[in-house]
Amino acid sequence: MKLFDVYPLFDVEIVRGKGCFTYDTKGTEYLDLYGGHAVIAVGHCHPHYVKCVEEQLEKLPFYSNSVINSLQSKFAERLGKINGYDDYNLFLINSGAEANENALKLASFVTGRKRVLSFGKAFHGRTSLAVEVTDNPKIVAPVNHSGNVTFVPFNDIEAVRKEISKGDVCAVIIEGIQGVGGIRIPDDEFLRQLRAECDANGVVLILDEIQSGYGRTGKFYAHQHAGIRADIVTMAKGIANGFPMGALAINPAYKPAFGMLGTTFGGNHLACAAALAVLDIFESEHLVENAASVGGHLLDELKKLPQIKEVRGRGLMIGLEFDQPVKDLRLRLLHEQHVFTGASGTNVLRLLPPLVLTRELADEFVCRLKKVL
Numbered sequence: 001m002k003l004f005d006v007y008p009l010f011d012v013e014i015v016r017g018k019g020c021f022t023y024d025t026k027g028t029e030y031l032d033l034y035g036g037h038a039v040i041a042v043g044h045c046h047p048h049y050v051k052c053v054e055e056q057l058e059k060l061p062f063y064s065n066s067v068i069n070s071l072q073s074k075f076a077e078r079l080g081k082i083n084g085y086d087d088y089n090l091f092l093i094n095s096g097a098e099a100n101e102n103a104l105k106l107a108s109f110v111t112g113r114k115r116v117l118s119f120g121k122a123f124h125g126r127t128s129l130a131v132e133v134t135d136n137p138k139i140v141a142p143v144n145h146s147g148n149v150t151f152v153p154f155n156d157i158e159a160v161r162k163e164i165s166k167g168d169v170c171a172v173i174i175e176g177i178q179g180v181g182g183i184r185i186p187d188d189e190f191l192r193q194l195r196a197e198c199d200a201n202g203v204v205l206i207l208d209e210i211q212s213g214y215g216r217t218g219k220f221y222a223h224q225h226a227g228i229r230a231d232i233v234t235m236a237k238g239i240a241n242g243f244p245m246g247a248l249a250i251n252p253a254y255k256p257a258f259g260m261l262g263t264t265f266g267g268n269h270l271a272c273a274a275a276l277a278v279l280d281i282f283e284s285e286h287l288v289e290n291a292a293s294v295g296g297h298l299l300d301e302l303k304k305l306p307q308i309k310e311v312r313g314r315g316l317m318i319g320l321e322f323d324q325p326v327k328d329l330r331l332r333l334l335h336e337q338h339v340f341t342g343a344s345g346t347n348v349l350r351l352l353p354p355l356v357l358t359r360e361l362a363d364e365f366v367c368r369l370k371k372v373l
């Protein structure tokens with residue numbers, strides 16, 4: 001068999017990682033400002049993470065959700081102590097798209113309605129509902145068009161009000177910061193108005209924190225910069241540092257019923273061990289605070305570079321917008337400077353480094369970036 005060819009690949013094979021560095025087959029070292037797409041939170045192969053996963057692997061990697069798995073409740077309790085949602089309930093699954101899929105389904109269950117509002121340039125994943133609320137017609141197949149989704153302009157509260165007033169909306173879904181859409185931050189005031197509008201109309205507010213959450217922006221979730229709380233928060237990526245896992249924090253007013261949601265693999269023993277190890281490291285190495293301080297420093301340094309049209313972001317979720325496409329810049333960063341970066345659309349370079357990035361490594365990145373500008 002051959003691979004189904006859907007990824008435009010860089011001509012590099014990464015075989016090893018340590019902290020903020022990755023290494024290819026020839027032993028070349030790369031500074032990782034991409035974190036494997038915001039997934040590597042505690043750094044590559046953190047010794048505590050490796051130890052915890054190895055220990056669980058030897059004990060019991062998996063058993064089904066038909067028996068007690070106390071690692072799940074332990075994780076829920078630990079997460080609640082750090083994420084500001086101690087009073088919420090947790091449902092565990094395997095990926096970001098699945099988290100949004102379940103969040104939207106749950107919103108429809110609890111409201112009995114079926115229309116969803118999403119925003120221009122939104123990205124929420126590639127499965128049926130998740131892709132339907134994603135604003136990219138190229139990745140939405142005909143079968144995904146249920147007709148239940150309405151897109152409104154980002155940051156436009158009047159457009160939201162107009163749609164919600166029709167009375168058939170079950171949920172509004174919004175990213176804490178739009179990632180694929182170009183590192184676009186919703187205005188704090190807009191988020192507060194959105195919260196009030198959802199409250200006034202019994203609409204479920206879903207905050208997709210899959211990319212912007214888990215400490216990346218210097219608060220546990222990006223929407224916490226606006227001082228609001230969501231009804232459902234979706235998470236994945238950094239939650240288990242590369243072990244596939246996703247989660248929903250659910251408003252306690254939404255009552256569960258047996259069979260309402262379910263999964264074979266979600267919340268398995270190995271995933272929980274990985275996620276608990278991540279929380280240990282978050283606490284011992286103060287990674288949310290580190291993302292705020294190193295990210296703030298990096299943003300300040302990048303704003304001094306005149307070649308960049310606009311620097312956007314919070315903490316360690318940063319977009320650098322240029323007047324021209326960034327494709328060549330990324331290739332030069334990779335092959336000449338040995339730095340991994342991401343992109344959003346054609347003109348935005350996207351930085352999503354591990355949250356263990358130090359000030360020195362942030363400066364090293366700026367130094368390497370200057371050489372290719």
Ligand SMILES: Cc1ncc(COP(=O)(O)O)c(C=O)c1O
Nearest residue numbers: 095096097123124125179210211
């Ligand atoms: C904001 C957001 N939501 C959802 C997803 C989908 O996550 P996954 O690829 O784990 O399904 C992504 C992935 O990039 C994302 O950035």
